[in-house]
Amino acid sequence: MKSVDAHLADILATVRPLAPLELELEQALGGTLAEEITSPVPLPPFNNSAMDGYAVRSVDIAQVPVTLPVIDDVAAGSDELRAIGPGHTMRIMTGGPLPAGADAVVPVEWTDGGTVSVRIDRTVEVGNAIRHAGEDVPSGAVVLEAGTVIGPAQLGIIAGVGRRRVLARPRPRVVVLATGAELVEPGLPLGPGQIWDSNSFTLTAAALEAGADAFRAPTVGDDPAAFLEQLDAQLLRADAVITSGGVSMGAYEPVKEALAPLGTVRFEKVAMQPGMPQGFGVVGDDQVPVFALPGNPVSSFVSFMLFVRPALGRMRGLPAGPAETVTARVTGALRSPEGKRSFLRGRLDPGGEVTPLRGQGSHQLAALASANALIVVPEDVTDVPAGAEVQVIRL
Numbered sequence: 001m002k003s004v005d006a007h008l009a010d011i012l013a014t015v016r017p018l019a020p021l022e023l024e025l026e027q028a029l030g031g032t033l034a035e036e037i038t039s040p041v042p043l044p045p046f047n048n049s050a051m052d053g054y055a056v057r058s059v060d061i062a063q064v065p066v067t068l069p070v071i072d073d074v075a076a077g078s079d080e081l082r083a084i085g086p087g088h089t090m091r092i093m094t095g096g097p098l099p100a101g102a103d104a105v106v107p108v109e110w111t112d113g114g115t116v117s118v119r120i121d122r123t124v125e126v127g128n129a130i131r132h133a134g135e136d137v138p139s140g141a142v143v144l145e146a147g148t149v150i151g152p153a154q155l156g157i158i159a160g161v162g163r164r165r166v167l168a169r170p171r172p173r174v175v176v177l178a179t180g181a182e183l184v185e186p187g188l189p190l191g192p193g194q195i196w197d198s199n200s201f202t203l204t205a206a207a208l209e210a211g212a213d214a215f216r217a218p219t220v221g222d223d224p225a226a227f228l229e230q231l232d233a234q235l236l237r238a239d240a241v242i243t244s245g246g247v248s249m250g251a252y253e254p255v256k257e258a259l260a261p262l263g264t265v266r267f268e269k270v271a272m273q274p275g276m277p278q279g280f281g282v283v284g285d286d287q288v289p290v291f292a293l294p295g296n297p298v299s300s301f302v303s304f305m306l307f308v309r310p311a312l313g314r315m316r317g318l319p320a321g322p323a324e325t326v327t328a329r330v331t332g333a334l335r336s337p338e339g340k341r342s343f344l345r346g347r348l349d350p351g352g353e354v355t356p357l358r359g360q361g362s363h364q365l366a367a368l369a370s371a372n373a374l375i376v377v378p379e380d381v382t383d384v385p386a387g388a389e390v391q392v393i394r395l
């Protein structure tokens with residue numbers, strides 16, 4: 001059997017980072033910057049007030065209380081300002097440009113709030129409540145490095161330096177295609193022998209969480225021709241395809257039957273539990289990667305975490321490798337088949353203890369839903385005593 005590491009290595013050797021595109025800001029969330037972002041101007045671009053209050057020359061309020069004339073109003077966005085002469089003040093709002101001559105702002109709370117003249121009750125130091133030009137970003141400075149993932153705050157600085165578009169690797173477009181004649185759309189009644197399709201929802205959500213733009217395609221039954229037709233229709237909008245089911249040894253294995261003859265997708269047994277039957281390869285003129293995951297719900301999810309997630313990382317241009325593990329102490333004994341790496345569902349507590357959950361079957365959705373960690377048992381270990389140190393993958 002092929003090892004988990006060898007299978008991941010094959011996948012990462014095939015999957016390539018997506019080509020960078022000029023993305024509008026609205027499309028850029030989750031993208032990976034392929035350029036350095038610099039600011040063409042200082043930020044803030046001009047000295048301005050940090051508070052609603054009065055722009056003053058601090059020498060004029062050395063003795064308080066003092067009443068001074070208010071010669072103008074400065075709102076954020078005001079232009080063509082007069083300068084402040086000796087003994088004068090201007091009412092100024094947060095973000096308003098500091099008038100020439102002023103060297104401090106007195107918050108309105110320390111005054112009587114007058115509009116024609118103002119009584120100021122407290123002195124302030126030079127520079128009080130002033131935000132200086134360039135104190136956030138000097139002109140020409142780099143604000144984001146290439147390789148940065150664009151999140152909400154990164155979008156903020158990109159827009160804040162005046163850019164409308166950025167060169168970035170987009171989020172990979174992932175199509176999830178579940179197969180199985182027994183599958184029924186949740187919300188519809190079950191007939192005899194049927195189950196509700198859950199894998200396509202889990203896999204689509206997992207792909208979204210991994211930074212993809214993920215779409216759920218209509219499920220197909222057990223007919224390889226129907227599967228190929230659906231796959232063909234989806235390839236137009238896919239940077240990667242994830243299928244679920246139909247890869248094992250049975251009589252109706254549409255994914256395997258449709259893809260194996262192409263010669264570009266290999267179906268193999270990987271030495272792991274769950275998730276032993278795996279298909280991976282490329283299809284279509286654009287050599288779109290296809291991850292043909294096993295149908296058992298826990299198997300498909302674990303396969304996603306081990307193989308698809310790192311591949312999506314690579315497509316996004318991020319450092320991509322095996323799922324990260326942390327060390328924990330297991331509270332109960334574990335068993336694992338010899339020669340296979342097991343990924344058992346557990347609950348990791350903040351103290352670093354992990355408790356194996358009841359219901360370790362590959363079909364047991366409920367235990368997976370209450371797990372927050374996968375306990376990894378290496379290939380050469382069959383018994384883990386309670387209290388032993390183990391590696392766990394956080395979910």
Ligand SMILES: Nc1nc2c(c(=O)[nH]1)N[C@H]1C(S)=C(S)[C@@H](COP(=O)(O)OP(=O)(O)OC[C@H]3O[C@@H](n4cnc5c(N)ncnc54)[C@H](O)[C@@H]3O)O[C@H]1N2
Nearest residue numbers: 178180197198199200245246247248249276294295296299
């Ligand atoms: N004779 C053998 N039988 C099986 C082997 C084997 O080596 N020899 N491998 C077992 C292992 S391990 C796995 S994992 C499964 C993989 O089977 P398939 O990928 O072909 O998946 P299906 O047969 O279509 O389904 C398996 C199981 O999962 C349920 N399922 C499928 N799709 C969904 C879905 N979208 N949502 C919820 N549940 C789903 C399906 O009803 C089956 O119960 O094969 C073993 N058998």
Ligand code: MOO
Nearest residue numbers: 274275276299362
């Ligand atoms: O190896 Mo299968 O993925 O457990 O049920």
